[in-house]
Amino acid sequence: MKCKTNPEPQLAHLNKAFLESDAGREVRILSEFLAPETTLDNQDIRNTIVFFGSARMLSTAEIRKRRKTYADDPQMLAKLDRLSTVSRYYDEAHELSRRLGKWANERREGYAICTGGGPGIMEAGNRGACDVGTPSIGFNIKLPFEQHPNPYISPELNMQFRYFFIRKFWFLFRARALVVFPGGFGTFDEMFETFTLIQTHKLYQTIPVVLYGPEYWNKLINWKLLVDSGMIDANDLKLFRLSDSVENAYEYITGELEKASKKGGKTGIHEAFASLR
Numbered sequence: 001m002k003c004k005t006n007p008e009p010q011l012a013h014l015n016k017a018f019l020e021s022d023a024g025r026e027v028r029i030l031s032e033f034l035a036p037e038t039t040l041d042n043q044d045i046r047n048t049i050v051f052f053g054s055a056r057m058l059s060t061a062e063i064r065k066r067r068k069t070y071a072d073d074p075q076m077l078a079k080l081d082r083l084s085t086v087s088r089y090y091d092e093a094h095e096l097s098r099r100l101g102k103w104a105n106e107r108r109e110g111y112a113i114c115t116g117g118g119p120g121i122m123e124a125g126n127r128g129a130c131d132v133g134t135p136s137i138g139f140n141i142k143l144p145f146e147q148h149p150n151p152y153i154s155p156e157l158n159m160q161f162r163y164f165f166i167r168k169f170w171f172l173f174r175a176r177a178l179v180v181f182p183g184g185f186g187t188f189d190e191m192f193e194t195f196t197l198i199q200t201h202k203l204y205q206t207i208p209v210v211l212y213g214p215e216y217w218n219k220l221i222n223w224k225l226l227v228d229s230g231m232i233d234a235n236d237l238k239l240f241r242l243s244d245s246v247e248n249a250y251e252y253i254t255g256e257l258e259k260a261s262k263k264g265g266k267t268g269i270h271e272a273f274a275s276l277r
Helices: 022-042 060-069 074-084 088-107 121-131 164-173 185-199 214-220 223-228 234-239 246-262
Strands: 047-052 111-115 136-141 158-161 175-180 209-212 241-243
Touching (some): 047 088, 047 121, 047 185, 121 136, 158 164, 175 185, 175 246, 185 234
Parallel strands (some): 047 111, 136 158
């Protein structure tokens, strides 16, 4: 029997079927762990200011626009009414990011604004950075709904993850400050993991964390109950600062970062291995 002509043999690391299989999981995980380092190093990104918040948030201008588009759709109008109660947070995230971006440009310390790369507050954060020419990182996640890259991410800093846990690692790996805007389950997950890492000293230093919108956060979380019941210590409430204005959040974050810089705070990838012990 004559053998058939063999096709060109395939290298294992180019074998898509293998890489997508259960057997290739470790390779996928390692790739997502290592590739962002190369990308950030190539763009000289040593420090990030991270924005968390809802992917569903719309700007006040966008809500006005959609109300006209869906004027004959009562269900959509009802949804827009609900979103209009929090739309100011998109606008203020946009402005805060723009101001922090201008500050970062003047520092020349390898800063970038970093978000999860999707719509809503993430878009607002990337948009503010884009407005002033600050590097704008998008750590996207592959999801069956809701998540798609927004147009304000720097093209060379537009990355996508398959695994949430590696994405969250990279959110914090070079983070020097964090702003948490109102959001849902995903925002809570990211916020409380950050608190846990700071509380347990898994981060090399206490980074400034702003919870933006006290009206939202204080209704949502009974901080006093957590303390009174002994679930957290009173000092744990110092892990973050509540803020309800762009000016207040900007002054606090930049003030803390400038103080850390004067003290010789660690920056850069080589030192950052100590940032998540």
